[in-house]
Amino acid sequence: MKTTKRAMMTNSSTRLDRRPSLSKISYTIFTVVFLFLFVCVWFSITEVQFEVLKKLSVPMYSFTSSNTSLIEENSTQITPPDMRILLGVSTLPNSYNRRHFLRLVYGIQSPKGAQVDLKFIFCNLTNDDQRVLIALEIMRYDDIIILNCEENMNRGKTYTYFSSLPEMFNNTEEQNGKYPPYDFVVKADDDTYFRLESLVESLKPLPKEDLYYGFVIPCSSMDPFKHYMSGMGFLVSWDIVEWIRTAAIAREHLVGPEDRVFGDWMRRGKRGQNRFNAKWSMYNYPQPPSPCAHDLVPDTIAVHLLKNDEKWIKTLKFFNVTDNLKPSKLYRLS
Ligand SMILES: *[C@@H]1O[C@H](CO)[C@@H](O)[C@H](O)[C@H]1NC(C)=O
Ligand SMILES: *[C@@H]1O[C@H](CO)[C@@H](O)[C@H](O)[C@H]1NC(C)=O
Ligand SMILES: *[C@@H]1O[C@H](CO)[C@@H](O)[C@H](O)[C@H]1NC(C)=O
Ligand SMILES: *[C@@H]1O[C@H](CO)[C@@H](O)[C@H](O)[C@H]1NC(C)=O
Ligand SMILES: *[C@@H]1O[C@H](CO)[C@@H](O)[C@H](O)[C@H]1NC(C)=O
Numbered sequence: 102m103k104t105t106k107r108a109m110m111t112n113s114s115t116r117l118d119r120r121p122s123l124s125k126i127s128y129t130i131f132t133v134v135f136l137f138l139f140v141c142v143w144f145s146i147t148e149v150q151f152e153v154l155k156k157l158s159v160p161m162y163s164f165t166s167s168n169t170s171l172i173e174e175n176s177t178q179i180t181p182p183d184m185r186i187l188l189g190v191s192t193l194p195n196s197y198n199r200r201h202f203l204r205l206v207y208g209i210q211s212p213k214g215a216q217v218d219l220k221f222i223f224c225n226l227t228n229d230d231q232r233v234l235i236a237l238e239i240m241r242y243d244d245i246i247i248l249n250c251e252e253n254m255n256r257g258k259t260y261t262y263f264s265s266l267p268e269m270f271n272n273t274e275e276q277n278g279k280y281p282p283y284d285f286v287v288k289a290d291d292d293t294y295f296r297l298e299s300l301v302e303s304l305k306p307l308p309k310e311d312l313y314y315g316f317v318i319p320c321s322s323m324d325p326f327k328h329y330m331s332g333m334g335f336l337v338s339w340d341i342v343e344w345i346r347t348a349a350i351a352r353e354h355l356v357g358p359e360d361r362v363f364g365d366w367m368r369r370g371k372r373g374q375n376r377f378n379a380k381w382s383m384y385n386y387p388q389p390p391s392p393c394a395h396d397l398v399p400d401t402i403a404v405h406l407l408k409n410d411e412k413w414i415k416t417l418k419f420f421n422v423t424d425n426l427k428p429s430k431l432y433r434l435s
Contacts, residue, residue: 184215184304186336187283189222189262192291193252194231197238199291202413204242206294209422212301218283221291222262224250257355259288259363263337263345264352281339284309289334292407294416299402303379304336312338313373316383316403318360320392325376329364331393333383333405341372379403386412 188207192199200221207219221244226232239245246269250261263286270282285304289295307314314337315330317323345351351366367373382402384395397404397419407413417423426434 182214182216184285184301185283186215186217186301186304187266187286188217188219188289188295188297189246189287190219190289190291191222191258191262194223194226194235196291197234200238203291204244206417206422207297210297212297214305215297215301217297217301219244221245222248222258222288224248224252224258224261227252255356255358255362259359260345260351260355262288263342266342267346281343283339285312285314285336285338286342287334287336288332289403290332290405293334293403293405294407294413295334295403296401296420299382299400303377303382303402307377308375309338310340310375311373312336312375312377313341313367314377314379316380316393316405317378318364323378323380325378329361329367331383331405332358332360333385334403335360335363337373338375341367344370344372386416388412 190203203219203221207217210217223245225247226235235245235247246262246265248258248261248265250258252258266286271280287295304314313325313330313335315335316333317325318328318331322328345366348366348370350370354362354365354369356362357365379402381395381398382400384401384404385391385393385406386404386408387394387396393405397416399420401420404416407416
């Protein structure tokens with residue numbers, strides 16, 4: 102009995118002893134199994150996530166790349182444009198308002214089949230205010246060329262402009278390294294309004310070599326070989342720009358009215374054999390009357406001598422420049 106009791110006690114005690122150890126084991130087993138399951142589940146989830154990511158990322162990637170390639174295919178179809186024009190507007194560093202205005206006037210024009218880059222041209226800056234304000238303009242618009250010259254009338258700014266271009270645009274990012282960077286280069290006054298669509302249309306049938314284009318002087322002449330093209334705005338093909346860079350004829354003859362001097366180079370160098378007289382699509386504003394002036398007409402490439410706001414506004418009105426303003430609840434102009 103005693104033994105039995107003892108045994109029972111031992112038994113019970115062993116049972117009692119055993120019980121926690123059993124639960125410990127099962128706990129451990131449970132933990133291990135749980136951990137195993139957890140790891141399995143975690144892996145499968147992660148794998149699913151990877152799969153999902155993979156599935157997502159693969160199509161996303163190909164989606165993007167196919168989109169990009171579509172865009173590229175499309176842009177190679179649209180660009181390169183048939184024609185690239187550098188529209189250099191000769192101005193002065195301090196003409197902030199005029200530049201602002203011309204950015205508007207040219208910024209809203211997008212001629213078909215051509216890329217027209219507007220650049221403002223002036224000589225070295227002369228004070229510290231300019232160095233701040235013009236740096237801001239360049240940061241915002243990047244449409245300024247500062248030539249290595251002192252601002253001058255009739256002492257070679259035009260020469261510096263044309264002769265600097267080949268090196269300025271040699272291997273630059275500007276045209277994706279294309280050379281020549283432009284088919285045509287314009288030198289325009291800042292009181293001239295070019296209608297880019299008309300300009301481009303007029304250039305389409307013309308050769309891209311040895312071209313000298315503009316409004317021939319004297320005003321009464323219609324012969325493009327008569328004297329020279331007016332400084333209101335003339336255009337040459339890139340090969341002529343290259344020629345000016347190295348030609349002694351140009352380098353040694355700088356002084357005089359810029360447009361006439363340019364005409365002298367062409368004549369002496371026998372350049373610009375392809376000439377185009379854009380008269381009377383180019384002309385001076387009708388007021389004040391002069392032999393170079395003309396009424397505003399629909400078939401216009403450029404109007405010159407826009408010396409004040411009133412003349413600009415009348416001109417822009419005549420050409421219905423703001424007709425395409427998009428309607429909006431945000432404004433009423435009438
Ligand atoms: C990519 O293509 C889709 C469908 O053709 C189009 O909706 C989406 O705007 C395009 N994305 C870009 C960045 O062009
Ligand atoms: C290029 O884009 C134009 C419109 O922007 C579209 O009509 C034309 O189908 C596109 N061409 C290709 C090859 O995607
Ligand atoms: C224009 O500025 C540059 C750089 O400051 C200077 O080297 C050059 O001599 C200046 N040119 C003239 C004509 O003043
Ligand atoms: C343009 O760069 C090339 C190579 O760097 C050089 O050979 C050539 O003379 C440069 N042309 C001009 C106009 O600077
Ligand atoms: C401007 O618009 C008016 C009215 O729609 C039209 O009669 C005129 O011919 C247009 N002018 C030009 C230059 O297109």
